[in-house]
Amino acid sequence: MSVSEMTLDALYRIDNYIDTFALGHYARVLAAEEVHGGRAVAFKVMRPEHLSDDGTPRWEARAFVNEADLLVRLASSSAVVRLYDCGYISALGERPEGGHIVSCETNISAFRENLYPYVGQGWRPYLALELLPRQHSLFYLMKPNAANGRRRLPTEEGIDLAMQFAEFLRDAHDQRIVYLDHKLEHVYWDGATLRVIDLNSSQLVETGTHTVDQYLAQDIHNLCVGILYPVFTGLSPQKGALMPQPASQAEVEQRYADVNHLDFGIEPTLSASLQALLQKGARQDLPNVRAFRTGLEHVAIRHGWELPGSHTVPTLREAREQVRAGLAELRRGQDALRAARETLLEAVILDDINEDMEAELRRLLAQINEALNHRVIP
Numbered sequence: 001m002s003v004s005e006m007t008l009d010a011l012y013r014i015d016n017y018i019d020t021f022a023l024g025h026y027a028r029v030l031a032a033e034e035v036h037g038g039r040a041v042a043f044k045v046m047r048p049e050h051l052s053d054d055g056t057p058r059w060e061a062r063a064f065v066n067e068a069d070l071l072v073r074l075a076s077s078s079a080v081v082r083l084y085d086c087g088y089i090s091a092l093g094e095r096p097e098g099g100h101i102v103s104c105e106t107n108i109s110a111f112r113e114n115l116y117p118y119v120g121q122g123w124r125p126y127l128a129l130e131l132l133p134r135q136h137s138l139f140y141l142m143k144p145n146a147a148n149g150r151r152r153l154p155t156e157e158g159i160d161l162a163m164q165f166a167e168f169l170r171d172a173h174d175q176r177i178v179y180l181d182h183k184l185e186h187v188y189w190d191g192a193t194l195r196v197i198d199l200n201s202s203q204l205v206e207t208g209t210h211t212v213d214q215y216l217a218q219d220i221h222n223l224c225v226g227i228l229y230p231v232f233t234g235l236s237p238q239k240g241a242l243m244p245q246p247a248s249q250a251e252v253e254q255r256y257a258d259v260n261h262l263d264f265g266i267e268p269t270l271s272a273s274l275q276a277l278l279q280k281g282a283r284q285d286l287p288n289v290r291a292f293r294t295g296l297e298h299v300a301i302r303h304g305w306e307l308p309g310s311h312t313v314p315t316l317r318e319a320r321e322q323v324r325a326g327l328a329e330l331r332r333g334q335d336a337l338r339a340a341r342e343t344l345l346e347a348v349i350l351d352d353i354n355e356d357m358e359a360e361l362r363r364l365l366a367q368i369n370e371a372l373n374h375r376v377i378p
């Protein structure tokens with residue numbers, strides 16, 4: 001495919017940064033809109049500091065090609081964020097403004113072939129991705145408002161998320177792709193559907209090397225430690241409050257390497273079978289997705305899930321249905337609180353209200369915020 005240059009403005013209308021609450025090492029990410037058709041996208045562009053003086057692409061630039069390649073290979077896996085387009089832009093500043101663009105669409109060989117020529121001239125790689133709503137970012141949702149605060153997902157939802165993650169990893173591992181970069185910043189959850197972003201630290205492992213098995217086990221370990229432990233406790237695996245996780249390639253490999261035991265002291269009522277499963281993952285005792293999935297099914301059945309071949313006690317099944325109905329009500333309730341807050345906020349900014357009205361509106365807003373800070377579902 002021959003690529004042609006055009007002005008950036010001809011292809012994309014670039015809007016605000018959307019990564020400020022969870023900055024990445026490689027990229028800045030902005031909301032944008034395709035000029036033709038108006039589709040909303042997340043525009044992920046390499047940070048200018050990763051350009052080198054001599055024009056050779058650093059590993060940060062090569063990581064964009066790696067990510068695009070893996071996104072295309074995993075396009076049939078429903079949890080994976082969609083790739084719409086990739087290419088290079090000439091704009092010099094961090095914010096992609098003005099200048100030119102070459103779009104390779106989803107042609108990965110064209111993207112790869114153009115890496116050296118374009119980065120050599122100081123252009124930067126970008127990916128245009130499906131735009132996921134910030135309100136579904138697990139890091140954003142679970143981040144407490146006050147010191148010592150923490151939130152956790154209800155067990156039923158956490159099991160559901162873990163099941164979907166296992167499905168995604170099965171698709172990936174079937175192709176010898178390991179995700180590796182497990183952290184809440186990369187997981188989106190709306191209560192029903194899992195979505196995963198950022199595959200630039202993920203790897204397609206060579207066949208025939210004994211490291212394949214090691215990598216697959218490490219991927220399960222990272223899932224248990226880096227995502228499921230925080231999901232069920234609201235804590236970081238390195239002990240202590242939730243915090244953004246380091247992100248360069250070496251750091252991704254090392255981030256959870258020393259975590260081989262998880263502390264559930266703060267969450268004593270968490271299902272013992274679930275604690276045991278995550279503890280096994282932390283010890284690297286779950287060699288592959290199948291082992292993880294078998295353990296997870298055992299936990300799920302104890303929580304009323306009906307799975308092929310399981311003999312779920314009818315009462316438990318019924319209780320689970322009530323749990324799901326109750327959680328759906330709770331989500332609606334929390335949405336209603338947010339809607340009420342929006343309505344009152346509109347009143348409080350009206351120009352000519354008097355002090356009596358303003359004081360009352362502020363009291364109500366404070367109470368609503370208090371209630372939302374103590375919400376049941378993150």
Ligand SMILES: Nc1ncnc2c1ncn2[C@@H]1O[C@H](COP(=O)(O)OP(=O)(O)O)[C@@H](O)[C@H]1O
Pocket residue numbers: 018019020021022023024025026027028029042044081129130131132133134137185186197198199200247
């Ligand atoms: N498709 C997307 N939709 C919405 N927000 C996104 C999307 N991709 C990235 N982001 C936001 O940008 C941040 C950085 O993106 P990420 O892909 O993790 O970059 P890096 O490779 O530099 O780590 C994410 O933590 C997230 O907040």
Ligand SMILES: [Mg+2]
Pocket residue numbers: 024025185186198247
């Ligand atoms: Mg990232």
